[in-house]
Amino acid sequence: MNLRSLGMGLVAASLATTAVAETTVNVLSINRDSTPWRTLYDDVVAEYNANNPGVTVTVEYMEDESFKQKLPTLLQSASAPDMFFSWSGGVFYEQAQQGFLKHLPDDVVSAWQQELSPGGMAALSYKDKFYGAPEASQNVAIWYNKDHAAALGVDPTSIETWDDLLAMVQVAKDGGVTPFVVGGQDKWPLHFFYSFLAMRIMGQDGMAASAAGENGGFDNADWVRAGQEYLRLIELEPFQNGFMGVKYDQATGLWGDGESLFHLMGDWDLGASRGAASDGGLSNDQLGVIPFPMVTGGKGAVTDTLGGASGFVLTSKAGPEAIDFLKTFMGVEAQQRAAREGVYIPTVPSAGGLVEDPILKQFAAIGGASTYHQLFLDQFFGSSLGGAINDVSAQMATGDITAEEAAALLEETRAFQ
């Protein structure tokens, strides 16, 4: 071989390398155990890979708790993914603030706000910068068991105020039916009651003021009243026997077995309770859904919603290919398919109407009519203050602290942040 051909060979080799240079986009997701969800991801990824030669997308799945534990170190390492699943809220704010995330260019933001959900985009924004694309929307409402309601002679759809609900709880107690099942050991199922009461009482402005530490932060009359209303419910002993020793999974199994009249839980409970129940759970005909009622004199609205806003966010190492894939991954087409197949309730407005499952449809309607969507308080306020909200919700349920003490404890935790 002479020198010239060697040079040619080198040139050819380097050209070849450029031609097959592959950009990989690594996605880290939480486990998508339900087959339709996993299949949806697989199909979207396969199609994207086929249509975009030169880009390879790989998705890695991790169990929720290990995902949470591993992420802080993973984000700082060389093997950080290009994008990962986020529940938004305090943990997401921390990641954005510490500079581990990449914000979207302005033109991309305005285009996505047109097509995807502006509200969902806002949940994944921090200080006016947008970091990702929203996926499913989750809402919490009161489920009721139609069989029990008929037997007790009550109509839960007539409930308008908190007092109406408490009256119906009493009817159930008198009729020998457990009013609510709850997984008290996990604490967060209890915090839904306290959160909703606070939202109904103080409204969006009051909640924002508390978060900002204005008007006494959490130690004010509104939070105390939220606690007092919650304690009115607790005094009726509305929960199943031994509720503080039961986790959500077991509690929702009890609900699926028809153990109670009501269940305060999110839309995801439909699949969860059927999976956990001993014989397939309650059928669509047995299930009803009503929004959490108004509290008389409150500044909120019955259409204010509490729930999740999850999606995928970009890490600081994400390139333009990652942004392009995210657009497809969380895009209109994928979300419409999710809606049609009942995989999840999409955030994209044009997909919301496609939900066919009669129960999920009601949740989609609640989400669609939302006048103010509040992220789960234990996520919105971050791990520390959010954890404290869960703590006081449980402590009030066991009668260990008063409404005033709960408010003071929350303010103390907030002030320390």
Add this chain to the structure above:
Amino acid sequence: MARTAHTSLWQRWAQDDQLRMILIFVPPAILVFTVFVMMPMLQAGFFAPWKWSGYGPAPWAMNETTQTTFGRWVGDRNFERMLGHSAFRQAVWNSGLVIAVSLLVQLPLALALALMIYRTSRANTVFRLIFFLPYILAEVATGLIFAFALDGNYGLSAWLSQLVGLEEAWFPLAERPWAYYSILAVLVWKYFGFHMMIYIAGLQSINSELLESAEIDGATSWQKAWYIKIPLIWPAITVSIFYSVLGALQVFDLVMPMTAGGPSNSSHTLVSYLYNFGFIRLDVGFGSAVGVFLFVTGVVFALAYRNTVQRGQ
């Protein structure tokens, strides 16, 4: 003998060829000890005065994106907050309860059983095996088993409640203070066998001539136990007390599956408190402060115990 008195330790090592052994075996041990024991302890000490979520290499490291440090200096406020936290005081009290129950229930029980079955016989071997079995079970598995057994819906508790005619099933793990009492009961059940084995080993090494002469002098079996056996196995007892107190400070694996610290943070031990409020809530500085407290407690106890009870052993 005179020679050894005058030669230094160093010379002796060199002569006995022990130096090579020391050079081969000691550095790896020191390395492992430094990396996995000393470093984390020192780190906890350095992290404790910071409010830090765990992002970034260290709370004092500069974050290039934000031009501030990853953590925020809060001085002694983590300690202040910890000492003022009702759940922390409950955790300290609970850890104290473990020590009390170990010393007053578990060790006397283990000693009594050891005195009954320390002699070698087939029946005694069977009993020893039975009493020792709980110790072999993994702690998390034990916790899960008892979480089921004490569940009022389908566990032993449901059956018992029915048997005694309770109208509503009893859920000990959902009620304070029963949740923590249940954990204490399981701890006693799980570890008495271990202490019993320590005592049996001690009892078996007692010279039988001593006991025979006591018998000839007309000592009752109570007198033999009190005046001969227990004093002779006192070193074994002090070791078992030492283990049981340090073990009490480390209780964690049983608490998580049984109650996860609930209801309302009433059944946390120091370690489960640290895990819950430091790790789960991403408050590494606060968790480090709890770790420092735990470390100091352990060291103070160990030093005090070594210099008093175990002095001269």
